Amino acid sequence: MRQSAWQKEWDYLMKQENDYIRKNRYKKASKLNSILESKIPDGLQNTLDIAFAKAFELIFQKGTGIIEKTYNKDGIEKQYQDSQYSAELYEDRDSLRQFSENAAGSGNKNLVITSVEGVGLGVLGIGLPDIPLFTGVLLKSIYEVALHYGYSYDTETEKFFILKLIQAALSYGPDLVAFDDQINEFIDNNELPENYEQSLQIKGTAGTMSTELLYMKFLQGLPVVGAIGGAYDTVYLQKVLKYAKLKYHRRFLADQKDDFTPILA
Numbered sequence: 001m002r003q004s005a006w007q008k009e010w011d012y013l014m015k016q017e018n019d020y021i022r023k024n025r026y027k028k029a030s031k032l033n034s035i036l037e038s039k040i041p042d043g044l045q046n047t048l049d050i051a052f053a054k055a056f057e058l059i060f061q062k063g064t065g066i067i068e069k070t071y072n073k074d075g076i077e078k079q080y081q082d083s084q085y086s087a088e089l090y091e092d093r094d095s096l097r098q099f100s101e102n103a104a105g106s107g108n109k110n111l112v113i114t115s116v117e118g119v120g121l122g123v124l125g126i127g128l129p130d131i132p133l134f135t136g137v138l139l140k141s142i143y144e145v146a147l148h149y150g151y152s153y154d155t156e157t158e159k160f161f162i163l164k165l166i167q168a169a170l171s172y173g174p175d176l177v178a179f180d181d182q183i184n185e186f187i188d189n190n191e192l193p194e195n196y197e198q199s200l201q202i203k204g205t206a207g208t209m210s211t212e213l214l215y216m217k218f219l220q221g222l223p224v225v226g227a228i229g230g231a232y233d234t235v236y237l238q239k240v241l242k243y244a245k246l247k248y249h250r251r252f253l254a255d256q257k258d259d260f261t262p263i264l265a
Contacts, residue, residue: 005093010253017246021180027172040214048131048210049203055135056163056202064154067140076147084150088259096256100249103148134233138166141237142244149252160192160201167205169243170212170236187251212236 003011059067079102086095142162143153152158164186168179182193213236 005091005096006253006257008093009096010257013246013249013253017180017250020243020246021176024172024176045210045214048214049206051131052135052206052209053202055132056206058132059136059139060159063136063139064143067136067143070140071144073147076144080148080150087256091259099149099252100245103145103245103248130233134237138237138240141241142166145241145244145248149248151248151251156198157190157192159198160196161186163198163201163205165244165247166240167201167208168247169240170208175208183247184250187247187254 080099083095083098083102086098089095139153139162142165146153146158146162153162161183164179164183168176168183171179186192
C-alpha cells in the first residue's frame, strides 16, 4: 500500500520533531553564564518572574487588539482559506505542504524588530523595560503562525496552547519531553487539562522564561555591553518560533487526517 500525502507529511513532521527533542536533550554550558553567575543580584530571578507574568497578563487582557494592527490578519486568513481549498481539492502533498511553507516565513520581520529593539535598549543599559516589548513581539510571532494554520489565539484554550508552547520551547531534557507530551495530549483531545488555571500556567511559563533569560537580561541592564544581552532576544524568539511552527503543523495535520483519502496499492 502506498502512503497517502497526509501520511508522508506526518512522517516528515515526526522526524523534525524527534530531531528537535534530540538536539535539545541537554543544555549546552555557557562560558558567559559561568562568568556572570556570581554577579547576579539576589532577587533578580523573582523580579523577572513577576515582570514576565505581568507582561502576559497585560497583553492577554488589553494588548491583542493592538498587536493585530501590526500585521494583515485578513490577508493571512484569506491565504489560509485558499490553501485549504486546494488541499481539499487535490489531496496531494504539494497542496498539503503549502500551509507550512506559508508559515515558514512568518516571524522573519519580527526577528529584525526584536534584534534592533533588544540591542538598542541593551546599549542604553535597559533590561527590565524590554520584557513587555519582547513578550509582545513573541506573542505577535506566534499569533501569525497560528493564523497560517487556521487557528485563533484569543480564547482561554488557545492561550493555554501558546503558553505551553513557549514553556516547552525554552526547556531542555526531561522538562522539554514532559511539556511536549502535554502539548501532544492537548492536540489529540483539544481539551484543557483538568483543574486548569490560566494564572498558574502564566506563572509557570514566566518562570521558565526568567530562568532561561536570567543571565542575558542581567547583562542587558549594563550600559554598552548590554547590547550582547539584547541581541539574545532574537536567539530566543527564533527558538520559540521554530518549536511553535512544528507544533502548529502537528495540530493542523492531526485535524486534517480524516479529510484525506488513503492511497491503496
